[in-house]
Amino acid sequence: EVQLVQSGAEVKKPGESLRISCKGSGYTFTTYWISWVRQMPGKGLEWMGRIDPTTSITYYSPSFQGHVTISADKSISTAYLQWSSLKASDTARYYCARLENSCSGGSCYTYWGLGTLVTVSS
C-alpha cells in the first residue's frame, strides 16, 4: 500500500527555522516526483513545488521560489520542506503528495499525506 507519512504538527516563533518531512513507503520512492501543497487556514490548495527524488532536481512555483527549500534523501525515502526564517503568514497545513496520475488496474491514482500543521506565532 502506497503511503506518504508526514511529520507531526509544529509550533514555532517568527524567525525560527523549520524542516518538515514526508516518508514514502509501499513503492519505489525514486520513481515518482513528490510535490508540496499549502493550505492556509480557511483557504484553498496551492501547489508549491516538486522534487525528483532520484536527482533532487526541483521546480518551484514562482509564488514560493526563494521562500522555501524542497529536498529529498532517497536513501531513507524521505522528502523535506524547509524554511530558514518563518513568518506568521507561513501558518498553514502542508501536504506532500504524488500528484502525477499513477495508473494501474484500469484506474489512476494520486497519493497524499495527511498534512503537517505549522503554526507560527509569537
Place this chain on the structure above:
Amino acid sequence: DIQMTQSPSSLSASVGDRVTITCQASQDIINYLNWYQEKPGKAPKLLIYDASNLQAGVPSRFSGSGSGTDFTFTISSLQPEDIATYYCQQYDSLPYTFGQGTKLEIK
C-alpha cells in the same frame, strides 16, 4: 502560469439535486485536469482524472466532462456525504495550479 477559474465558490443544494461546478483554464490544457474532494481533517481525494474518468471506487453519481479550456464537474443526485469542498487542478504544465474551490452545503 495557467490560471484555473472555478465557480461557484460556494453552493447550497438539496439532497437529490443535480449539482454542477465549472472550471475554466486560461489556456488549453487538453484534458489534463483532475477533480478533488476535500473534507475537514482529511487529505484531498481524487474523484475524476483526465477530466472525465471516474477513479475506481468513486460513486457513479460523480462525473466530469470537458476539454481544452472548459470543464464541468457534476453530481447527479446530491447525497449528504457529498458535503465537502471540491477543487479542479491542472497538470498540463508547471506550476500545477488549483481552482479556488467550491464549498458545497446542504440546503
